[in-house]
Amino acid sequence: MTSASPRTHAPRPDRFDRRLLAPMILGSILNPINSSIIAVALVPIAAAFGAPASRTAWLVSALYLATSIGQPLVGRLVDVFGPRRLFLIGASLALIAGIVGTFAPSIGVLIAARVILGFGTCAGYPASMYLIRSEGERTGVQSPAGVLTALSIATQTIAVIGPTLGGVLIGVGGWRATFAVNIPLGIACLVLGYLVLPKHASSGADPSSGLRLDLVGILLFATTLVSLLLFLMNLHASMAWLLGITIVAGAGFALRELRVDDPFIDVRVFAGNVPLLVTYARAVVAAVVSYSFLYGFTQWLEDGRGLSASSAGLVLLPTFAVGIIVATLTGPRPQVRGKLIVGAAAQLVACSLLLFTSADTAVWLLVVVTLAFGVPQGLVNLALQNTVYYQADPARIGASSGLLRTFMYLGAMLASSASGALFGERATTGGMHDLAWFMVVSAGILLVVTVTDRTLKNVTRRE
Known part of the structure; x- marks a missing residue:
C-alpha cells in the first residue's frame, strides 16, 4: 500500500482548482484574526499585568512590525x-506562537x-496571490474576480x-484563549498545506540555482521600520534622533537595492510603476482609518463607555455584516x-460620527x-487587492502582494501609535475625539x- 501524496488528482485544465481555496483562505485569515481579536483583549491584559494602554499598544505594533518586515521577504521566497x-x-510558527502566548x-x-x-x-496572503496567478495562467482565466472576492470577504470577515x-473567548476562557485559538488554526494549516498545496516553484526563477538573500537590504529595511515605530511610539522632541536613523537607514536601503x-525589494521595478506606488500609499491611509477604529474605538467602548469585552465585540458585529x-x-x-471613491467618502462620514460620541451615548447609536x-x-x-493584482509585475506577484500588506501594516502601526499617544493611561472620551479627528x-x-488618480481607470479596462 503506497502512501498518499499531496495533489494526487489532477485538477481540470479549464477551472480553478477549488481544493486550493481552503488552505488559501485559512492561511490568509491568520493575520487578520490575530490583528482584530487582540482589540478586546488589550484591556483585560492590561488589568492582569498592571500595564498602561501605552504599554499594551506594543502587543499590536509588535505583530505588525514583524509582519511588515517578513511579508516582502516571504513574498519574494514564494515567488x-x-x-x-x-x-x-x-x-508552524503560528502554532508555536499560540502555545507561547x-x-x-x-x-x-x-x-x-x-x-x-x-x-x-507572513506566508498566507502572498502564497494565496501566487496560487491565484498561477491558476489563472494554467486555466487561461486571467480575471479570477470570484476567487479574489472570496479571499477578500474571508479576510475582512475575520x-x-x-x-x-x-469577546466570546474571553468570556469562556479569559484573555489567554485569544492566543490559544492559534493552536488549532496552526494545526489545520499544516494539515491542509501538506495535503493540498502543489510541490512546484515559480517559473520565473530556478530555486536549484540558489537564492542569494540580500541580508544587508533586509537589515536596513528592518532598521528603518523599527526606528520609525519607536519614534511614533515616543513622540517627543528628545526622540528626534530616531527619525534621523529612519531617514538614513531608508536612504541607505534604497541605494543598496539599486x-x-x-x-530584497526591487526598487527599480516599483519606482518605474508609479500607479502601484500610489496604491501602496492609498493602502497606508486606508489602514490608518480602519485600524484606528478597530483598536481605538474598541478600547473606548470598554474604558470610556464601560462595556464588557463581549458587549464591545457585539457592538462591532454590524460592521462585519455590512462589510460582507x-x-x-x-x-x-x-x-x-x-x-x-465611495469607500473613502464613506470612511470620512463614519469618522465624523465618532466626534459625537460620549460616555452616555446610547448603544443603538453606537x-x-x-x-x-x-x-x-x-x-x-x-x-x-484587485488593483495590486493588475498593476503588479506577474513575475513578482508574491512580493508585490506582500508589500501591499506591509504598507497596510505601516498604517496599522501608525494607528496603534496614535491610539497610544492620544489615550495615554486610559481610553477616555476626550482621547476618542482626538483620535477621531486624526x-x-x-x-x-x-x-x-483617489479622486485625483486617473490611472485607476486603466485598471478597470485591463480587467
Whole structure:
C-alpha cells in the first residue's frame, strides 16, 4: 500500500482548482484574526499585568512590525520556491506562537509571542496571490474576480468578526484563549498545506540555482521600520534622533537595492510603476482609518463607555455584516475607482460620527456608527487587492502582494501609535475625539488621492 501524496488528482485544465481555496483562505485569515481579536483583549491584559494602554499598544505594533518586515521577504521566497514550503513554515510558527502566548507569564513574553506570530502569518496572503496567478495562467482565466472576492470577504470577515469572537473567548476562557485559538488554526494549516498545496516553484526563477538573500537590504529595511515605530511610539522632541536613523537607514536601503543583482525589494521595478506606488500609499491611509477604529474605538467602548469585552465585540458585529454584504454585491464589478471613491467618502462620514460620541451615548447609536464603518470595510480592501493584482509585475506577484500588506501594516502601526499617544493611561472620551479627528484627516487624504488618480481607470479596462 503506497502512501498518499499531496495533489494526487489532477485538477481540470479549464477551472480553478477549488481544493486550493481552503488552505488559501485559512492561511490568509491568520493575520487578520490575530490583528482584530487582540482589540478586546488589550484591556483585560492590561488589568492582569498592571500595564498602561501605552504599554499594551506594543502587543499590536509588535505583530505588525514583524509582519511588515517578513511579508516582502516571504513574498519574494514564494515567488522563487513556490508557496508550499513557506506556507508550512509559517503555519508552524503560528502554532508555536499560540502555545507561547497561552502560557506567557508576563507581558514581555506576550509581546515576543506576537512577534513570532507576525512572522508566522507572513506566508498566507502572498502564497494565496501566487496560487491565484498561477491558476489563472494554467486555466487561461486571467480575471479570477470570484476567487479574489472570496479571499477578500474571508479576510475582512475575520478582521471584523474577530472582536466578537475575542469577546466570546474571553468570556469562556479569559484573555489567554485569544492566543490559544492559534493552536488549532496552526494545526489545520499544516494539515491542509501538506495535503493540498502543489510541490512546484515559480517559473520565473530556478530555486536549484540558489537564492542569494540580500541580508544587508533586509537589515536596513528592518532598521528603518523599527526606528520609525519607536519614534511614533515616543513622540517627543528628545526622540528626534530616531527619525534621523529612519531617514538614513531608508536612504541607505534604497541605494543598496539599486545596486545589488538580487535585491530584497526591487526598487527599480516599483519606482518605474508609479500607479502601484500610489496604491501602496492609498493602502497606508486606508489602514490608518480602519485600524484606528478597530483598536481605538474598541478600547473606548470598554474604558470610556464601560462595556464588557463581549458587549464591545457585539457592538462591532454590524460592521462585519455590512462589510460582507457590500463586498458580495460589489466584488464581481470591475469598477475599482468607483469602489475606492465611495469607500473613502464613506470612511470620512463614519469618522465624523465618532466626534459625537460620549460616555452616555446610547448603544443603538453606537451600532449606527459601526454600520457606517461597514461600507468602506466592504469596498476599500477588496478594491486595493484587485488593483495590486493588475498593476503588479506577474513575475513578482508574491512580493508585490506582500508589500501591499506591509504598507497596510505601516498604517496599522501608525494607528496603534496614535491610539497610544492620544489615550495615554486610559481610553477616555476626550482621547476618542482626538483620535477621531486624526481619522477624519486620514480619510480626507484617501479621498483626495483617489479622486485625483486617473490611472485607476486603466485598471478597470485591463480587467
